[in-house]
Amino acid sequence: MPGWLNQLAKRCRAADNLSEMVTGQRGLVVLDQRRSPEQCRPLLSLAGKRDFVTLFAGTPLSPLLEAGPWLLDIEVGSEAWHCAEKLCQQRLGWVCQPPADQNLQSIADHLRALFVLDDPHGGKSLINLQQPSAWTALLASVPASVYSHWLNPLDRVATPTPLGQWSIWQADAPTSPAPERWQLTADMEAALKESQQAWWLSERTGKHLSALPDQWVKRLGKCAQYGITKGRHLARLLTAIQQADEDSWQRIEDTLSVPHLSAKQRTTEVEKTYDNR
Structure with missing residues (x-):
């Protein structure tokens, strides 16, 4: 399996709910409110919401402020907390419970440094x-020496999973100085590119992210490379992605690379190729 998926079992553990967060x-809560503003906006007026900031404020991304993510301070167990939990499980965010020496502003500043990173190119x-x-x-692909610096100010972090559970992340205190600048490695960049595909595969197959075969993720990536990105098209190819042997898959890739075909036409041709193997 891809390295970052293999790291999941080492760096986080599964939980059915957020009971580990102290009521x-x-x-x-980090919330991607841009993707569903009509669902997220009512959260601001619910009991238990203490404060919030927009994470792009005061950064080079401030022109995108209205579309930027929110960071909310919410009382665990409150009406607002349960609402935020449901929003997160719709892939709209994640939560953390930082130590007492951190406040909303310090966490906002910490996260703001991660929105734009130097890349390998x-x-x-x-x-x-x-x-x-x-x-x-x-979190799964960042080098170990950086992982603790990223996670330590947040303390306990919980991210939703494709199968309705949560992943609980926690790091020991850093043992080395923080780099002057955070940056993407090639492995981190690859993990980001594969993340959407891995999430979709987990939802469709019922397999945990950490149990997804490397081959499936790579094959789905090939489909995306040739313009097949819509769920209805990918669903038609899922059996081939999971079951095709190497020779059959090579013929499928040859079909995918035929020029001047639409995604729908490529999907149909691949189905024919696999069914006639």
């Missing part, structure tokens, strides 16, 4: 860390 104390990449799939991939 009555504060929890922080000499440029900069925008990181959608408000999305659970992306944040999960980053």
Whole structure:
């Protein structure tokens, strides 16, 4: 399996709910409100919501402020908390419960440093860390020496999973100085590219992210490379992605690479290729 998926079992553990978050104390929620503003907006007026900031405020991303993610301070166990929990399980965010020496502003500043990272190509990449799939991939693929620096100020982090559970992440205190600048490695970049595909495969097959075969993820990536990205098309190819032997899959790739075909036409041709193997 891809390295970052293999790391999941080492860095986090599964939980059926958020009972590990201490009721009555504060929890922080990172919310991707842009994807569903009509669902997220009522959260601001619910009992238990203490404060919130927009994470793009005061950063080079401030022109995107209205579309930017929120960071909310919410009382664990409150009406607002249960609402936020449901929103997160719709792939709209994740939660943490930081230590007492951290506040809303310090956590906001910590996260703001992660939205734009130097990439392996000499440029900069925008990181959608408000999305659970992306944040999960980053936490699983970041080098161990950096992982503790990223996670330690947040203390206990919980990310939703494709199968309705939660992944609980926690790191020991850093043992080395923090790098002057955070940056993407090639492995982190690859994990981000695979994260959406892995999430979709987990939902469709019922397999935990950490149990997904490397071959399935790579094959789904090939489909996306050739323009097959819609769920209804990918669903038609799922059996081939899971079951095709190497020779059959090579013929499928040859079909995928035929120029001037639409995604629908490619999907139909691949089905014919696999059915006639």
